[in-house]
Amino acid sequence: MLHSSVMPRDRVEMPDEPPPFLTTWARVYSVVLVYLVLLIAVFYVFTRYFA
Amino acid sequence: MRSLDWLVLCGTLVFIVSYGLYKGRGSDTVNKYLLAGKTMPWYAMALSIMATQASAITFISTTGQAYVDGMRFVQFYFGLPLAMVILSATVVPRFHRANVYTAYEYLEKRFDAKTRALASAVFLIQRGLAVGVALYAPAIVLSVILGWPDRLTTLGMGVLITIYTVTGGIKAVTWTDVQQMLIIFVGLFIAFAMIIRMLPDNVSFLDAVYLAGAIGKLNAVDLKFDLQNRYNLWSGLIGGAFLALSYFGCDQSQVQRYLTGKSIAQSKLSLLFTAMAKIPMQFFILFVGAMVFVFYIFERPPLLFQPIAMSELQSSAARQAYLPVQDRFDRAFEQRKQAALALNQARHIGNTAARAESLDRYRVAQKEINATRAEGAGLFERLHAEKKFNDTNYIFLSFVTRYLPAGIVGLVIAVIFAAAMSSSSGEVNSLATVTVIDVYRRHIRPDATDHHYLWASRIATAFWAGYAVFFAQYARSLGSLIEAVNMLGSLFYGSLLGVFTLAFFFRRVDGTGAFIGMLAGEAAIFGAFWFTGISFLWYNVIGCLVVIVTGILVSRVERLRKNPAAA
Numbered sequence: 218m219l220h221s222s223v224m225p226r227d228r229v230e231m232p233d234e235p236p237p238f239l240t241t242w243a244r245v246y247s248v249v250l251v252y253l254v255l256l257i258a259v260f261y262v263f264t265r266y267f268a
Numbered sequence: 269m270r271s272l273d274w275l276v277l278c279g280t281l282v283f284i285v286s287y288g289l290y291k292g293r294g295s296d297t298v299n300k301y302l303l304a305g306k307t308m309p310w311y312a313m314a315l316s317i318m319a320t321q322a323s324a325i326t327f328i329s330t331t332g333q334a335y336v337d338g339m340r341f342v343q344f345y346f347g348l349p350l351a352m353v354i355l356s357a358t359v360v361p362r363f364h365r366a367n368v369y370t371a372y373e374y375l376e377k378r379f380d381a382k383t384r385a386l387a388s389a390v391f392l393i394q395r396g397l398a399v400g401v402a403l404y405a406p407a408i409v410l411s412v413i414l415g416w417p418d419r420l421t422t423l424g425m426g427v428l429i430t431i432y433t434v435t436g437g438i439k440a441v442t443w444t445d446v447q448q449m450l451i452i453f454v455g456l457f458i459a460f461a462m463i464i465r466m467l468p469d470n471v472s473f474l475d476a477v478y479l480a481g482a483i484g485k486l487n488a489v490d491l492k493f494d495l496q497n498r499y500n501l502w503s504g505l506i507g508g509a510f511l512a513l514s515y516f517g518c519d520q521s522q523v524q525r526y527l528t529g530k531s532i533a534q535s536k537l538s539l540l541f542t543a544m545a546k547i548p549m550q551f552f553i554l555f556v557g558a559m560v561f562v563f564y565i566f567e568r569p570p571l572l573f574q575p576i577a578m579s580e581l582q583s584s585a586a587r588q589a590y591l592p593v594q595d596r597f598d599r600a601f602e603q604r605k606q607a608a609l610a611l612n613q614a615r616h617i618g619n620t621a622a623r624a625e626s627l628d629r630y631r632v633a634q635k636e637i638n639a640t641r642a643e644g645a646g647l648f649e650r651l652h653a654e655k656k657f658n659d660t661n662y663i664f665l666s667f668v669t670r671y672l673p674a675g676i677v678g679l680v681i682a683v684i685f686a687a688a689m690s691s692s693s694g695e696v697n698s699l700a701t702v703t704v705i706d707v708y709r710r711h712i713r714p715d716a717t718d719h720h721y722l723w724a725s726r727i728a729t730a731f732w733a734g735y736a737v738f739f740a741q742y743a744r745s746l747g748s749l750i751e752a753v754n755m756l757g758s759l760f761y762g763s764l765l766g767v768f769t770l771a772f773f774f775r776r777v778d779g780t781g782a783f784i785g786m787l788a789g790e791a792a793i794f795g796a797f798w799f800t801g802i803s804f805l806w807y808n809v810i811g812c813l814v815v816i817v818t819g820i821l822v823s824r825v826e827r828l829r830k831n832p833a834a835a
Contacts, residue, residue, distance in 0.1 A: 231365050234533040242536070246353045249540055253349040256547055257501070260342065260488040267481020 269414060269669075273678030280451060280682035284444050284689070285432050291443035292436010298721045301437035302369055302701050304528040308439075312446050313538035317525045318546060319445035319452070320694030321515075324406035324687040325661065327452070327553060332573075332660035334557025335564075338487040340499040342554055345547045347508025351516060352543035354509075356536040358772055359517045364532050369705045371523040371768070378771040380779030381710075386786055387767060388706040391520055392699065394760045399695040399732065400739025405661075406688045407740065410681070412576055413665045419741050425685060426737030429693040434729045438528055441693045448686035455683035456556060462672055463559045468566050475612050476562040482611065482627060483634050485558045488551065498803045510808035514761030518768050521698035560667050565608050567671075571597050571644040573662040581644065586651050593647065597640040604633035692736055700728035759797060762811020763789035769812060770819045777823040785819030 236245045269277075295301040333341050368374050372391065376384035403422045411418035432440040464473055471479075480486050490500040497503065516522045516539065529535030571594055572578050581590040607629035614623035645657040668680045704725045713720070763786045770777045770785060777785075792814040793807045802810075 231361070231532055233361055234531055236533060236537070242357065245540060246357065249349050249353055249543055252544055253346070253547075257346060257489060260551070261491075264481075264487055264489045267477060267486045268484065 269677060269681070270674040272674040273681065276675050276678030277682050277685070280679070281428060281685060284447055284451075284686065285428055287447055288432030288436055288440040288444035292432060292440025295435075295437040295439055296722070298369075298718050298725060300439070301722055301725050302524070302697075302705070304437070304439040304442060306528060307530050308442060308528040308534070309530065310534040310537035310541065312442050313525050313529055313535065314541040314545070315449040316442040316445035316690075316694070317516075317522060317538060317542050318549070319449040319687070319690035320521055320525065321546075321691070322449075322452070322687055323402050323691040324684045325402075325409075327456070327683060327687050328406060328409055328664055329661050330550065330553045331557035331560060332663035334485065334554040335561045335663045336660050338485040339551070339554040339558060340487045340490055342488050342547065342551050343490065343499045343501055343504030344508050345550050346501065346504035347506065347510070348512045348546055349543040350505065350509040351512030352539045354513060355517050356539050359768070360526060360535045360539065361532050362772060363523065363527060364529070364535065369524075369527070370520050370702050371518055372520070372702065372706050375767065375771060375782070376710075379782045383767065383779050383782045383786070384706060384710075386783060387518075387764060388702050390760050390764060390786075390790075391702055392707075395519070395521060395695055395699050396732075396735070399692060399699065399736040402692045402695060403688060403736055404740035406684050409661050409665055410684065412574060413662060413669055414681075422737055422740035425688055425692070426733055426740070429689050429696065430730060430733040433693045433696055433733060434726050437725070437729070438524065438697055441697045442525065442528065445690045445694065448690040451679075451686045452683050455679045456553065458676055459668065459672065459680055460552075460556050460559065462676060463556065463563055466563060466671060470609070471562075471566070471612060475615075476559060478615065479565060479608055479612070479630075480558040480562050482630060483561075485561055488554075503803060503806070507803070507806050507809060510765065510812060511761060514765040514808050514812075518761065518764035519698075520702050521694050524698050524701055525694070557664065560664060563667070563671075565605055568598070568601050570666070571641060572648065572657075573659040573666045574657075575662075575666070577648045577657065577659065580651060581647055586647055589647055590644070593640050593643045597637065597644070600633050600636035600640060604630060604637060607633055696729060696732045696736060699732040700725055703728045703732070759793050759807060760790070762793050762808040763787075763815050765808060766812040766815020766819070769816055774816070774820060776827075777819045778826060780826055781819040781821075781823030782815075784822045785815040785817075788818040789815035 233242075236242055239245050239248065295304075297305070299305055330341065363371065363374060366374050366377060368377070370388070372384045372388040375387050403425050404418070407416075407418040407421035407425070410416050410421055432444055464476070467473075467476055477486070490497070492500055493502045494500060526535040526538055529538060570578055572581070580586065607626050610626035611623060611630050614620075614626055645659070649657045665680075665684075668677055672680065704721060708724055708728070709716075709721060713724075716724075766789045767782050767786050770782050789811040793811040796802050796807055796810050797804075
């Protein structure tokens with residue numbers, strides 16, 4: 218958590234809404250990271266298979 | 269270019285500008301002009317972010333790169349999803365809540381005026397150098413391939429972006445980016461379909477993929493860690509993540525895109541969508557280049573794809589040395605073609621011995637082709653006393669103009685225009701924003717009306733568009749300086765990332781620490797650039813770490829100096 222002393226002045230209240238799917242942002246981030254791992258795995262298999 | 273090509277090209281450009289003017293209506297306050305009144309949906313921001321990042325040269329060069337070097341460049345983007353997750357979780361909410369127009373405005377709220385001024389200056393120098401090149405680079409390629417005067421091309425593109433960017437501000441820029449991105453997708457898919465259709469009848473799509481892979485063109489992942497190797501999994505994941513953090517977290521041309529979001533959630537979604545779409549998109553562009561390579565296995569390519577270089581080699585002065593090289597190239601081409609057909613046949617009938625033998629011949633012939641191309645390039649270099657001749661940027665457009673049918677050529681040229689205009693308009697818009705918010709309003713006229721700043725923003729936008737065109741007009745005479753300018757542009761991100769990391773995560777670091785840290789970070793990056801062979805993707809890591817360490821140390825010394833009892 219960021220210390221209050223480093224918060225900029227003129228701060229406006231903006232709620233951090235939940236994502237439209239998967240309920241929490243942590244889950245959305247996890248999906249993105251799992252997607253990255255899968256993508257690299259698929260590209261690796263692609264590289265090996267056609268080499 | 270045939271009449272149908274001109275019709276498609278002009279129709280596309282008129283549509284883009286008209287659409288920008290239409291969508292940019294009502295930008296009558298500074299907030300609406302620079303931040304679209306914070307009304308943008310996630311998909312528009314996402315496509316705008318992708319369009320701003322993808323310049324014309326990205327499309328021209330990336331396809332050529334796959335032809336020459338294979339698909340390993342895709343690894344450069346592996347760090348992007350990591351960076352986007354970090355930015356969505358940390359930076360996006362803070363920028364939104366800080367209620368800022370620019371990323372650098374945040375630095376003054378967190379540190380002090382001098383840190384903001386330094387970061388703004390770094391951005392203006394870096395982007396100011398790049399904005400003209402974004403217009404010039406595709407113009408020079410079009411001038412060589414199609415014979416268009418490059419000055420007229422840059423002027424034309426500059427006028428078009430000025431019309432909608434000055435009038436409609438970021439709303440016009442974002443919505444035209446959306447259209448431009450869609451045009452780019454459609455153009456690339458059609459070009460890809462045409463390439464596959466033009467392969468010989470006895471070569472299927474899967475055969476083509478196999479032939480590209482057998483020669484090492486589908487090398488999408490390289491697991492070997494090597495600091496000197498520009499593209500491998502690790503430089504992509506680590507160096508690429510740092511570069512993406514710098515670019516999307518500290519560069520106003522990107523930050524401004526997601527500051528226009530109607531909510532924090534919409535801005536986060538735009539970045540996460542970009543993270544998921546960008547890698548497959550780059551993979552596809554590279555794959556198009558690999559398929560162009562396969563096409564040229566069966567259709568004789570020129571020795572060099574740069575037409576002016578070829579005609580000079582064929583001229584009397586260089587002809588004696590050129591003819592034997594061309595002869596060897598032609599023979600190697602025939603050998604490669606026969607070996608590829610034999611390999612294909614051996615695969616289909618399952619003859620392992622014949623397959624191994626033809627694969628060997630195929631690879632040997634490719635080596636000979638590479639060697640003769642290098643010799644041809646060497647001849648041209650000696651003829652012109654040039655250091656590095658590279659025809660990568662000419663491969664795709666040379667293919668398009670020679671082999672694609674009327675209408676499709678116009679569409680692909682429209683793609684090049686769309687990409688150049690989308691990245692330039694985004695850069696012009698962000699340069700104008702920093703000029704007005706971080707320089708004019710902060711240091712010159714702090715207490716003027718909203719209407720005054722709106723007009724100042726319009727004038728600044730027109731100024732930067734004019735500057736981009738002016739710079740592009742004279743870029744040809746700068747010669748190899750352009751490369752230096754491009755290189756210099758990539759030397760500033762590490763220190764910007766470092767100072768924002770200090771701002772967000774190190775509460776005890778003060779303004780002086782951040783300022784000196786930034787200077788030290790820049791010194792470290794330039795040191796790495798001049799004195800080491802480290803690949804440029806690592807500069808951001810080095811710069812960022814030096815800024816953080818120096819910032820912490822200087823702040824600690826400052827605290828001790830002011831309050832020795834704290835020791």
